[in-house]
Amino acid sequence: MNDKLSKDFFDKAIKSVSEIDIEAFAQIRSIYQLSQIGIVNENPQLAYDFARFIEYCDIKLGNYDKKGFPYDDGLVGIGNIDKSSMFPTLCRWHHRNVINLGGSIITLLKKAMEIGYIDHITASSLLPLKTNYNWQSLEDLYKMIIARIDITGKTEIKNKFIKFNEGEAAFAASNTNIATYKTKFWVATGGKMSRIIKGDFASLESNIYNTPFIQGESSQGIYSIDFYEDKFGIAVGGDYTKQDANVNNIATTNNGGESWQIQASGKNAGYTTCVKIKPGSRGKEIISVGDQHISYSSDFGKTWKKISDEKGFYVCQWIDGNTVVFAGKDKISLMKLKF
Template structure:
């Protein structure tokens, strides 16, 4: 029996990490930095630098279109959608909120934030009638622009951020939601979870054991599969090989977090996405230097690609992932 155990464990290890990259195909090449993606009508939609916005057809990548939303060289790091339109807001002040019609790409300016500290890190639709955009602030208060029932406003709250606590506009994914909750992951001098309960419109704040304390450290991306299970990733963009306390999961809706694979993962990542219909078991994470995968609820991770320059990812279906970053959008097919 003792001789069989190593063979058995080896076999189980193969089953645990049986996924492989079957193909990784570039479907858009351009002089652009892309940190936000959405999927609609068989196309991947993107926003990026130099006011660029567009789409690429996933089945026929030659079917693609790009427009500029402004004559100014705005940097877009956000993208969100409802049934009929897509929305973007640029980083830096003044922050312009654009609405783009999905059918004809006609666009209009729908809201402007002229505060000096405006710097929007993420934009997220909870449902067709409710969306939130998260911005840096000049008074240590949590700043959220809210779209509710067709109207734009600033969401009133009493949450105060710690000195040096902010967020990273790295992949438009430091906000996640379910029907009942919205979660925001902060970073920097403090890296905490802010949870909004929709029923009473109240925020709760939870400390985390995530790496924090420096402006470059903390949680960069968050994803939830239901009201209970979620995952966060990040690290330190100035020390991308560092892999201590840079991945965590929760089983109680973000109230407590368990560090996973500390010292045993491939380092800093900027976007994490749970595979559809996997109930949180299978997760992909991308960063500037690699693509990693977990098939055991984030407990262990395997680097599946050394491809560099990706900042954001999104599942297309059960075995395809679209990725974007520096000068490209790519479609990855996984083999299980």
């Protein structure tokens, strides 16, 4: 078989697979559209059969490109046919690695609220704490929940939602802008405003506190935080467009994040992306890293010593009392410290 003939067969095989994709997707969307017209009587068996058909299509497509697979249309269609089948189907698909639960739970919560299967209190309790999926849908869901709160008049639940100011965001920082201790959590923000969100998973209460940190521009603010238990905390950051700027870019708290004191302003190595308290030091010893430096403090963050000019590290983690691991683009390194 020559190269040209081989290519012809390959192209035909790809086309046939694509046609299978299109046909399967069209069938799923067709059933979804029919269900949108209205189902007179709920039909759990039909909902189950539809769910199994979607799962069968997913299995048959195997490792082929599933971009555009109408999973969410399928879930909504299942809800239209039998609302009690939506959540069990999502859980079953997640368990069988058909879809990621976090990617579709928002669609399901919106649908369940629209048809009156769950109320806004239940929907808010099932909101994902962290998701990288469907931000527009998540915003729409928040609006639905808040609108229902306004209708019921029970506005106290609004205190469980945090409203960001315009231009305020959370820097990625390898997720080190988040810290936890037992049921408490803290989230640092930056940009136009740099604040600390403090919440409690047990009570679902939250508060937000202003900080004296550098802020006001999209590149400024707190990038990383760490806490020793629930009182002492350290925050670092700066301005990633001005690596050497070292004013108001380090702060500490002794009351669980309610108030912050600037430390070593003008006397540190500059922009910092990650900070970690040494285990067992009760917050006294701290390591930090930025694009241009590795720094160390032995007095609760009041003063800092640059211990390395190594560039390109973004995150750090203590392995034990004398060993720290650093990671950056395409590299990982271990540092042994002697005290």
